[in-house]
Amino acid sequence: MSTTLDVGRPARWAIVAAFALSLIGALASGTTVSAHTAFAGSTPADGATLDVPVSEIVVEFTNVAEPAGDGFVVLDPDGVIRNPTVTTDDDKVFRLAFDTPLTGGTVGVRWSVRAGDAHPIEGSFSFLVTAEAAAPATTPPVETEAVVTTPPVETEAVVTTPPVETEAVGTPDDAATDGDASAAETASPATVALDEFLRVDGATPGEGTARVGRVLSIAAAVLAIGGLAFAATTLRGSRREVTGYLTAIRIVGVVLVVGALVEYLGVARLLDETWSSAWSRSAGAATVLRALAGVAIAVGLTTTVAPRRRNRSLSAAAPSATLLGPDSTDDGDATVRRWSPDSTSWVAFVGVGLAVISFWFDGHTVTKGVRPLHALANSVHVVAGSVWVAGVVSMAVLLWMRHRAGRPSDTVGLVVRFSSIATASLGAVVVAGLVMAIAVLDSFGELTSTQWGQTLLLKTAAVGVAMTIGAYNHFRLRPALEADPADVHLLRTARSALTSEAIILGFVVIVTAWLVAAAS
Numbered sequence: 001m002s003t004t005l006d007v008g009r010p011a012r013w014a015i016v017a018a019f020a021l022s023l024i025g026a027l028a029s030g031t032t033v034s035a036h037t038a039f040a041g042s043t044p045a046d047g048a049t050l051d052v053p054v055s056e057i058v059v060e061f062t063n064v065a066e067p068a069g070d071g072f073v074v075l076d077p078d079g080v081i082r083n084p085t086v087t088t089d090d091d092k093v094f095r096l097a098f099d100t101p102l103t104g105g106t107v108g109v110r111w112s113v114r115a116g117d118a119h120p121i122e123g124s125f126s127f128l129v130t131a132e133a134a135a136p137a138t139t140p141p142v143e144t145e146a147v148v149t150t151p152p153v154e155t156e157a158v159v160t161t162p163p164v165e166t167e168a169v170g171t172p173d174d175a176a177t178d179g180d181a182s183a184a185e186t187a188s189p190a191t192v193a194l195d196e197f198l199r200v201d202g203a204t205p206g207e208g209t210a211r212v213g214r215v216l217s218i219a220a221a222v223l224a225i226g227g228l229a230f231a232a233t234t235l236r237g238s239r240r241e242v243t244g245y246l247t248a249i250r251i252v253g254v255v256l257v258v259g260a261l262v263e264y265l266g267v268a269r270l271l272d273e274t275w276s277s278a279w280s281r282s283a284g285a286a287t288v289l290r291a292l293a294g295v296a297i298a299v300g301l302t303t304t305v306a307p308r309r310r311n312r313s314l315s316a317a318a319p320s321a322t323l324l325g326p327d328s329t330d331d332g333d334a335t336v337r338r339w340s341p342d343s344t345s346w347v348a349f350v351g352v353g354l355a356v357i358s359f360w361f362d363g364h365t366v367t368k369g370v371r372p373l374h375a376l377a378n379s380v381h382v383v384a385g386s387v388w389v390a391g392v393v394s395m396a397v398l399l400w401m402r403h404r405a406g407r408p409s410d411t412v413g414l415v416v417r418f419s420s421i422a423t424a425s426l427g428a429v430v431v432a433g434l435v436m437a438i439a440v441l442d443s444f445g446e447l448t449s450t451q452w453g454q455t456l457l458l459k460t461a462a463v464g465v466a467m468t469i470g471a472y473n474h475f476r477l478r479p480a481l482e483a484d485p486a487d488v489h490l491l492r493t494a495r496s497a498l499t500s501e502a503i504i505l506g507f508v509v510i511v512t513a514w515l516v517a518a519a520s
Contacts, residue, residue: 037063037115038450039123040092046125053101053131057084057109062442064091065113068120068272072096072112077105077129079191103133108197120207120270124198206269213266215513216259217290221355222509224252224297225383226390228352231339234391234417236410237398239305242337245394246303253301253351256294263287282361289358293351300347305337356382362516370439377435384428385512389505391418391425392470396498403495411494412485415478423474426467452515459511462504469501 043058044050059072067086072094074082084096096109107129112122227249235245264287268278278284341349359382360375395414402409437456447453477497481490 037061037065037113037119037121039111039121042109042125044127046127048127049130050127051130053103053133054107054129055098055101057096059094059096059109059111061092061094061113063115065115065121066091067094067112068114069112069122070110073110074098074102075108075110075192075194075197076102077107079193081192081197103129103131105129106194108194110197110200114271120204122200124200126194126198204270206266208266210263210266210270211514213259213261213263213287214516215510217256217263217287217294218259218513218516219506219509220252220256220259220294221290221358221382222386223390223393224249224256224294224386225352225355226386226388227252227394228297228301228348229387229421230391230394230418232341233421234414235394235398236336236338236413236417239337241398242305242339243303246301246339250298250301250303253294253296253298256355257291257298258294260287260291260294264291286358286361289354289361293353293355293358296351296354297348300345300351302342302345302348304342305339359516374436374439377432377439380428381432381436384425384432388422388425388429389509391422392466392498392505393502396495396502399491399495399498403491409491411491412478412481415473415481415494419474419478422470426470429463455511455515459508459515462508462511466501466504466508469497469504473497473501 038061040060040062042060044054057074072084072086074084074096076082082098084098086094086096088094094111105128106126108124108126110122110124112120114120227245231242231245231249235242237245264278264284265275267281267283267287268275271278271281271284273281273284279288356379359378395418398414399409399411441447441453447457473494477490477494481487481494484490
């Protein structure tokens with residue numbers, strides 16, 4: 001008796017819903033996510049009114065930052081731009097000092113800083129000073145001088161009268177020159193309108209390039225790390241199928257190199273560094289490590305498969321002998337093959353290690369929490385998440401390819417082999433994610449009050465949807481497939497469910513790249 005779960009139509013709707021969620025999320029994340037380093041406040045505050053002269057302005061940020069671009073500039077009430085003396089003790093609180101206090105009108109302040117992970121942020125504020133400039137302190141000496149020098153002034157008037165007349169007649173060009181110099185000395189400096197000064201240009205050179213490269217490199221790193229794990233633990237097929245899968249991972253390694261190099265160019269511009277020196281900064285080092293990882297994976301991964309071995313059952317319901325159809329054999333060899341890493345595969349595994357280590361040098365690992373603990377949690381999160389994402393994507397692709405080729409799909413075998421791995425990966429993702437969130441967030445309210453926190457909630461919601469589909473696959477679909485592995489409706493449902501989960505996880509990877517781009 002068939003145990004078919006008639007969920008084909010709901011599964012198709014799940015694919016549509018997953019695609020819609022991905023599209024909406026991508027559009028929502030299309031703007032720059034605010035960096036976790038943010039403007040915390042100032043003294044005087046924005047919009048404040050003060051009745052005393054201001055000789056110091058304090059600007060505070062939520063995390064470490066360094067001046068970038070113009071740094072800190074001030075527009076005084078006369079419309080003249082002034083460059084204050086800037087000091088800081090902790091790279092969070094900056095003090096702007098002035099030799100001549102600010103008085104008599106509205107003062108504008110514009111700041112531009114770079115966060116710990118090289119992400120640039122800028123802003124402006126203004127306040128009103130009603131205090132007038134103090135009277136000149138030299139008034140009494142002027143009066144004394146007037147009394148003492150009265151006789152000399154009279155003598156000088158008599159003595160110098162003839163030279164003045166001679167100069168006017170004999171040296172007209174010199175007189176004109178002196179007049180021009182005097183006018184230049186007394187000319188007022190150029191002034192700037194307050195509204196124009198406070199207008200902040202949101203464009204940051206290099207940010208778009210870095211973002212595109214980061215999405216490519218992180219997505220490729222996830223697929224390469226998880227793809228190798230899938231090949232070693234779950235993949236079974238013909239020699240051609242296994243070799244083709246390994247070749248695809250090598251191509252992903254090439255994409256990782258390209259994405260990392262594009263990201264490096266963008267990061268160099270963000271850091272205002274030359275291409276030859278950006279690697280010495282933390283964000284630049286991360287991209288270099290990812291590029292080296294891609295080279296190692298593309299060059300070092302061997303595509304050899306295990307020699308012919310006795311076919312053994314992959315599950316009680318799906319013997320491996322049924323895996324290969326007549327069109328999938330190699331020269332009549334119907335043996336099920338698997339990837340067997342050899343002594344030369346260590347280069348590819350070194351590349352995987354470099355890809356994991358690269359995440360120690362960007363994002364919150366650099367700027368938040370205890371760095372060794374955060375780096376460890378980040379590594380667990382990256383590896384476990386990659387195994388989950390790449391495993392789901394690989395299974396969805398394999399099932400569709402085999403379905404279109406009319407070959408047995410081995411759906412039960414794939415699900416059974418991957419099930420325990422996926423369960424362990426999900427547990428590790430949740431635990432490591434919680435540790436990282438606690439280290440990153442200064443307060444629970446930041447989840448809703450900051451754009452970074454809201455994006456994290458969006459990612460968490462998408463992960464929750466994917467986990468729900470995974471739980472359905474594990475607890476409902478797998479038992480039904482084991483009871484009736486040839487049921488057409490169940491096989492169609494499995495393809496639809498895995499495709500939905502793969503689309504959602506693809507969206508999660510994109511959002512993760514955005515969070516890393518804004519993560520300091």
